Every structure is written in C-alpha cells, then in structure tokens.
Amino acid sequence: MGEQKLYQASANWLKSAVDALCAAGIEVLAPTQSESGKVDLARVTSSEQVIQSYPNTAFPLKRLFLPMSEVLLEYEKGEEGDVELGPKSAPAKELVILGCRPCDAAALEMLDKVFQWDYSDVPYQEKRDRTTVVSLACSEPSPECFCTSVGGSPQGSEQSDVLVFGGANSAALMQINTAKGEKFIERLADTVTPAPEGTKLPEPTELEQKFDPQKVKGWLDENFESNFWVENSLGCLGCGTCSYLCPTCHCFDIVDEASWNRGQRRRNWDCCSFALFTLHASGHNPRPDQAARYRQRLMHKFKVFPERFGRVACVGCGRCLKNCAVGQNLLADLADIESR
Amino acid sequence: MATKNTSTADQALIPLDYKPSKMRIERITEETSDTKTFRLNFCDADEAQRFEFRAGQFGLYSVFGAGEATFCIASSPTRKEYIECSVKRMGKVTAELHQCNEGDIIGFRGPYGNSFPMEQMEGKNLLFIGGGIGLAPLRSLIWNCLDLREQFAEMTILYGARTEADLVYKEELKTWQQMQDVRTAYTVDPGGETPEWKGEVGFVPQILEKMKPSPKNTIVITCGPPIMIKFVLVSLTGLDFSLESAYTTLENRMKCGVGKCGRCNVGNQYVCKDGPVFRCSDLQNLPQEF
Numbered sequence: 001m002g003e004q005k006l007y008q009a010s011a012n013w014l015k016s017a018v019d020a021l022c023a024a025g026i027e028v029l030a031p032t033q034s035e036s037g038k039v040d041l042a043r044v045t046s047s048e049q050v051i052q053s054y055p056n057t058a059f060p061l062k063r064l065f066l067p068m069s070e071v072l073l074e075y076e077k078g079e080e081g082d083v084e085l086g087p088k089s090a091p092a093k094e095l096v097i098l099g100c101r102p103c104d105a106a107a108l109e110m111l112d113k114v115f116q117w118d119y120s121d122v123p124y125q126e127k128r129d130r131t132t133v134v135s136l137a138c139s140e141p142s143p144e145c146f147c148t149s150v151g152g153s154p155q156g157s158e159q160s161d162v163l164v165f166g167g168a169n170s171a172a173l174m175q176i177n178t179a180k181g182e183k184f185i186e187r188l189a190d191t192v193t194p195a196p197e198g199t200k201l202p203e204p205t206e207l208e209q210k211f212d213p214q215k216v217k218g219w220l221d222e223n224f225e226s227n228f229w230v231e232n233s234l235g236c237l238g239c240g241t242c243s244y245l246c247p248t249c250h251c252f253d254i255v256d257e258a259s260w261n262r263g264q265r266r267r268n269w270d271c272c273s274f275a276l277f278t279l280h281a282s283g284h285n286p287r288p289d290q291a292a293r294y295r296q297r298l299m300h301k302f303k304v305f306p307e308r309f310g311r312v313a314c315v316g317c318g319r320c321l322k323n324c325a326v327g328q329n330l331l332a333d334l335a336d337i338e339s340r
Numbered sequence: 341m342a343t344k345n346t347s348t349a350d351q352a353l354i355p356l357d358y359k360p361s362k363m364r365i366e367r368i369t370e371e372t373s374d375t376k377t378f379r380l381n382f383c384d385a386d387e388a389q390r391f392e393f394r395a396g397q398f399g400l401y402s403v404f405g406a407g408e409a410t411f412c413i414a415s416s417p418t419r420k421e422y423i424e425c426s427v428k429r430m431g432k433v434t435a436e437l438h439q440c441n442e443g444d445i446i447g448f449r450g451p452y453g454n455s456f457p458m459e460q461m462e463g464k465n466l467l468f469i470g471g472g473i474g475l476a477p478l479r480s481l482i483w484n485c486l487d488l489r490e491q492f493a494e495m496t497i498l499y500g501a502r503t504e505a506d507l508v509y510k511e512e513l514k515t516w517q518q519m520q521d522v523r524t525a526y527t528v529d530p531g532g533e534t535p536e537w538k539g540e541v542g543f544v545p546q547i548l549e550k551m552k553p554s555p556k557n558t559i560v561i562t563c564g565p566p567i568m569i570k571f572v573l574v575s576l577t578g579l580d581f582s583l584e585s586a587y588t589t590l591e592n593r594m595k596c597g598v599g600k601c602g603r604c605n606v607g608n609q610y611v612c613k614d615g616p617v618f619r620c621s622d623l624q625n626l627p628q629e630f
C-alpha cells in the first residue's frame with residue numbers, strides 16, 4: 001500500500017468493535033479471562049466478556065487454522081465393499097480475531113509458507129481466507145519475550161490486517177494494512193475516524209536483542225554431531241508442550257477413527273519430541289533418542305526453516321520457556337550456542 | 341540438490357484437501373508369506389484418464405478405518421490401465437490391506453515425490469540392484485525401461501532376498517532372465533537356498549563384486565534395506581563407480597506426502613518432496629538421519 005492509512009478510535013475501541021461485529025453477525029474472537037486467571041482469545045457475543053489489559057494470550061493462533069484435531073474426511077462403508085466419502089465442505093463464515101499480539105500474527109507467515117508450498121492445504125487455507133487479524137501492539141513486553149531477536153518487533157505489523165496502538169486508557173491508533181483491514185474499519189462505522197494529517201505512530205517499544213540467529217545458524221551448520229545435544233536434552237520429557245504452545249510448530253499426524261462401518265480421517269497435532277514421530281514400521285528409528293529429537297527441534301527452527309523458507313521458525317513469544325515442566329529454556333540454549 | 345523453497349509466486353499451487361481417490365482392487369497376487377501385490381483401478385473414469393506418474397513416485401494408500409500408509413507405485417507408467425503396489429505386512433494399515441479382497445475399495449492419493457532420472461539414463465548402461473521388497477520401486481523403473489528398450493544400452497538386474505521364499509515377483513524374475521538383452525543375477529543369503537536353487541548364494545554386495553560390472557557409461561539404481569544399500573555403495577566405490585551416477589530411495593516415515601506434516605525431514609531435505617529418489621553422493625552430505 002502506498003500511503004499508510006491511519007484511523008483513530010476511543011480507548012474503548014475493543015469493546016465497541018466487539019459489539020459492532022457481533023451486531024453484524026460476524027464471529028468474533030476476543031481476549032477473555034477464565035476464573036483461574038488464564039487469558040485467551042475466545043468466541044464472544046458481547047463486549048462484557050472482553051478484557052482490555054493483558055501481556056499475551058495463553059495460546060497462539062495456530063489452532064484456529066490448524067485445529068488440534070480436525071476432520072479431513074468422513075467415510076461410510078456400504079454393501080459390496082463400496083465406500084461413501086464426505087463431507088462436502090460448507091462455505092466458511094467470516095471470523096475476526098481481535099487483540100492478538102504481533103508475534104502471534106507474524107507466526108501466520110511461517111504457517112502460510114508451509115501450507116502454501118506447491119500444494120495449497122485446503123482445510124488450512126479456507127480458515128485463513130475467512131479470517132481478519134486485528135493485532136494489538138505491545139507497549140510492555142513480558143520478561144520472556146524476544147521477538148526482536150528473531151526479526152520481529154513489539155510493533156510488528158506482519159500478517160496483521162490491522163495493527164492497533166494504544167493502551168487501555170489512551171485513544172487508539174489503527175494502522176490498516178490490507179483490504180480485509182479496510183473492511184474491518186468500515187464495519188466500525190463512526191466509532192473510528194481518519195487520523196489527522198501528519199499523525200505519527202508511537203515511538204517503538206524498546207526490547208533488547210537477546211541473541212543473533214545468524215550466529216546460531218553458523219554453529220548449527222557445523223554441529224550436527226555435538227555433546228551439546230545430549231547435555232541440553234537430558235531433562236526433556238518429550239512431552240511436546242513446547243511444540244503444542246508454539247505459534248509456528250505445525251507437525252501433524254493423520255489417523256482414522258473407526259466406529260463399525262463408518263468413521264473419520266483426522267489430522268491431529270504431532271511433535272518431533274515424541275519418540276514415535278519418526279519410528280519406521282520395521283522398528284528402525286532415525287531419531288532414536290531425546291538428544292536427536294531435541295536437535296531436530298532446534299535445527300528445524302533455526303537452520304532448516306531459514307534454508308527452505310528464508311526465515312527462522314520462531315517469533316519470540318516465549319511460551320515454551322514459560323511452560324516447560326522441567327525448565328528447558330530455548331532462549332538460554334540459543335544464548336549458549338551463540339557463545340560457542 | 342534443491343535447498344530453496346521450490347515454489348515461486350507464479351507457479352500455480354495444487355489444491356489439496358486430503359480426500360483420496362477411490363480405487364477398486366482388481367487383482368491380488370501373493371508374492372511371499374508377508375507380501376502381496378495389489379492391482380488397482382480408479383472407480384472414477386475421469387480420474388483414471390487424468391492420472392499420470394513417473395517411476396519412483398509414491399502414493400498414500402488407505403484402508404478406510406485403518407488409515408493411510410506410504411507405498412511406491414510398483415507398476416510402470418507405460419502400463420496405463422492400472423496401478424500396482426506391493427505391500428509387506430508390517431503394522432496396522434498393511435495388515436488391514438492384507439485382509440482386503442478383490443473387488444474391495446481402498447483410497448489413494450498421489451502421485452507424490454520426485455522420480456528416477458529417466459532423462460539422464462538415456463543412452464546409458466543401467467545397473468539395477470535390489471534387495472527384498474526394495475524391488476518394488478525398481479520394478480516400476482525396470483518395466484518402464486524395458487518398454488522403451490531402444491533408449492538404453494545394456495540392462496543388468498541384480499536382485500537378492502534373505503531366502504528363496506522371500507523373493508518377490510517370481511514370475512517376472514523368470515521373464516527378465518529369459519530376455520536376450522537383459523543380464524540378470526539373483527541371489528539368496530547363505531542358508532536361504534533350497535536344493536533346487538539355481539541362482540547365486542551370498543549377500544548382494546558380494547555378488548556385485550563377483551559380477552564386476554564396468555562403471556563406464558553406467559547409471560546405478562539401488563533400492564533395498566538400508567544395511568544392503570550401505571554395503572552396496574562400499575562395493576560400488578571399490579569397483580570405481582562414482583556415487584554421482586548412483587541413485588537410491590529413502591523411506592522415512594511419512595504422513596502427508598506433500599511437505600507439510602514435518603515428519604520426513606533429513607537435514608533440510610523433505611524426503612516426500614525432494615525425494616524419495618536421491619543421488620547417493622548427495623546423501624553422503626546429509627545428516628545421517630535416515
């Protein structure tokens with residue numbers, strides 16, 4: 001887009017947007033807080049359910065496009081060995097995501113690359129096409145955040161149809177990045193107005209760069225065989241929490257769930273930390289131990305992905321460090337690698 | 341070897357919804373006690389008409405209720421009326437497939453992956469080295485080459501299995517043996533022979549060394565168990581073959597077959613997209629994760 005389109009809205013923009021979209025019959029995901037205190041994007045029908053101040057949501061966006069378990073196909077076996085296949089996919093309904101963080105939006109870039117690589121993954125792309133992403137720029141990154149180390153920024157606009165600046169109590173500035181973003185602004189009607197000529201975006205939030213992915217890759221290029229992998233994977237349980245919470249991890253399994261003469265073929269999240277992930281039917285396993293699997297995790301994100309898709313498969317959200325049961329720390333490992 | 345994203349903006353993407361084509365099992369051939377060959381026909385005439393593939397490519401075959409499994413297409417692209425796959429009983433899907441009868445309907449999606457380098461093979465001597473069920477992808481290629489026989493120089497087939505009973509495609513082995521313009525050598529591991537066995541006895545690499553094929557103007561294609569491939573490559577090097585003109589296939593575990601599920605990575609290669617056919621010299625530069 002040539003000249004950048006900026007709009008302004010009241011501090012209450014999030015709640016008014018929820019109400020405007022819900023009134024128009026559009027599906028809305030907005031930040032909510034559970035009784036236990038967990039913040040997450042959830043389907044809302046009224047602005048009363050929405051909270052306005054939070055560091056980030058518990059889960060990234062990927063499950064909206066690549067659900068944890070998704071039906072790919074239904075079948076029913078008839079007489080004489082015949083099989084009926086279904087369902088015909090229904091036209092997808094419009095969905096607006098309000099209030100995700102820039103890192104989680106940026107992760108859609110990595111997922112898009114994988115799911116739009118020679119083959120366009122229809123179940124993914126349908127959900128992606130119907131969705132408008134409205135992100136909220138970060139003014140106070142969490143201690144675990146490291147987006148600036150992996151090419152992102154607390155104000156990054158990548159894959160955000162709209163990027164909103166402004167805290168809970170100040171007026172909001174909305175940066176429109178795509179046609180979907182324009183449509184979103186239209187829907188908000190007179191609760192938004194074009195920003196006056198010469199309006200500037202707020203000063204970028206400072207976030208120190210914690211490692212250099214180029215240097216990390218340089219070491220990874222040379223060290224497929226290294227004691228590092230054993231030493232740093234000893235604690236890993238192979239539970240997959242880090243991948244399941246990762247905005248860019250996308251590995252999946254395809255399985256049939258049968259019940260008598262009918263059933264479903266599903267794709268379910270999978271993870272390279274699991275021992276069965278690469279196990280051959282012969283019993284041979286190319287990644288026989290947790291060290292090899294931990295290596296795959298780092299190699300895939302910081303070496304293979306840059307080589308194949310031109311960037312690291314990490315957006316610096318910090319969820320893996322925050323949530324690992326045994327305190328495996330990706331950031332510390334990358335800093336360690338960089339110092340080698 | 342490709343190291344870049346192979347897609348470009350102007351290259352049309354192929355939509356993939358993971359729904360398989362329905363195929364009817366036309367014929368089942370029992371190859372060994374644990375391996376059967378299935379001849380399949382598309383239920384939909386248009387799909388049959390449109391379907392094309394190259395030797396070396398694979399598909400995801402499914403038994404509804406059991407799931408999908410990866411097998412190469414074992415028939416030749418020159419035989420367009422059907423496709424065939426040869427399946428060794430290993431686990432859930434393969435066991436279910438072995439329970440199927442002629443007339444049953446199964447699923448197929450594909451063809452996926454790269455293929456054998458037919459263009460580079462033109463005018464060359466061809467040496468096929470197979471072991472066990474590894475003859476399946478080679479069989480597609482061998483018939484492909486036999487159907488275009490005049491395009492190639494000498495053709496040599498070396499095939500081995502653990503025992504006589506484990507040899508697959510027994511009728512075709514005889515057919516190839518009787519052909520004037522094909523040299524064959526069949527072998528079984530020591531102890532795997534019956535008193536009637538007229539072939540060689542010994543491991544495939546040993547027989548290869550005994551045959552002393554000339555590396556001159558020759559392309560080698562070898563498929564079989566990893567341990568056989570490993571020693572075949574040692575023997576080839578000993579016979580002055582360059583691994584640049586030797587090709588093999590990898591069989592990493594796969595789910596999607598199209599570069600999305602993340603399962604088949606070896607270094608930065610996706611076996612399902614950059615393979616399954618690899619030049620042996622390229623494999624040596626990859627992390628040994630296969």
Ligand SMILES: Cc1cc2nc3c(=O)[nH]c(=O)nc-3n(C[C@H](O)[C@H](O)[C@H](O)COP(=O)(O)OP(=O)(O)OC[C@H]3O[C@@H](n4cnc5c(N)ncnc54)[C@H](O)[C@@H]3O)c2cc1C
Pocket residue numbers: 276279280281282283398408409410411412413414425426427428429430431432433434435473476477590591592593594616
């Ligand atoms: C490119 C390519 C081409 C191939 N071509 C052929 C071919 O032409 N012919 C052929 O016969 N094969 C071929 N294969 C191999 C074939 O894909 C496998 O043998 C097949 O997928 C096995 O499927 P299955 O469902 O029967 O086994 P599965 O049931 O999926 O798994 C079998 C094994 O997996 C392990 N396993 C799975 N789940 C568990 C669990 N929950 N707990 C513990 N262990 C578990 C076990 O070791 C088990 O024995 C090819 C593979 C590739 C990648």
Ligand code: SF4
Pocket residue numbers: 235236237238239240241242243273323324325326327328
């Ligand atoms: S690093 Fe932690 S979260 Fe990830 S698989 Fe290992 S134990 Fe689980």
Ligand code: SF4
Pocket residue numbers: 243246248249250251270271272273296297298300301602
């Ligand atoms: S290979 Fe591992 S690190 Fe890479 S996307 Fe899959 S689960 Fe994530």
Ligand code: FES
Pocket residue numbers: 593594595596597598599600601602603604605610611612613
């Ligand atoms: S089989 Fe899914 S990525 Fe290769």
